[in-house]
Amino acid sequence: MTTAAAAHYTSTGQDTRKIAFWTFIGSECMLFGSLIATYLSYEGKSVVGPTPQEILNIPLTSVSTFVLLMSSLAMVLALAAVARGDGGGAKLWLATTAGLGTVFLTFQAIEFTEFVHEGLTISTNLFGSTFYVLTGCHGLHVLIGVIWLSTLLIQSMRGKLGPDKAMTVELAGLYWHFVDVVWIVIFTVVYLIQRGPPA
Secondary structure (H helix, E strand, O other), X not given: OOOOOOOOEOOOOOEHHHHHHHHHHHHHHHHHHHHHHHHHHHOOOOOOOOOHHHHOOXXXXXXXXXXXXXXXXHHHHHHHHHHOOOHHHHHHHHHHHHHHHHHHHHHXXXXXXXXXXXXXXXXXXXXXXXXXXXXXXHHHHHHHHHHHHHHHHHHHHOOOOOHHHHXXXXXXXHHHHHHHHHHHHHHHHHHHOOOOOOO
């Protein structure tokens, strides 16, 4: 929790930083909404292969999705540890969250490498263009989150992440949960719901 002296509240009773961050999340929803809509608009319209049915590795991506979802649980535990002044718990769960995010990015790098070897690049067809832009943008957001969490971990290791900084960790948590929710939508739209190739 923030101290009374440091906190600034709006007429809603919420910290101004949280309101500003929710506004940012809203703009990010518009960004990913447009990218997902673009992907759906061009799905199944590639005139050359490979197609999603030929190349997507759903079992591999299911594992990476599970990893990312578990990182959200770790983020909740990290915030709880910071709020109660548990330095050891904060370090453990922040490191776990950042570590799981890194594992997710590793899975994505493996997937992208395999796709390139199988002939799918960003310029191969409409599927490749929209797929790499959408999932790559999400991967960039995960990377930003990992860097953010790493800075919080460093602060915690230096003893500078006490209960008075819980709002800072909460904002990082909001960002991380948003990234996870977006991935659930992407995973469902891209990997689980696929239209067939054009007739």
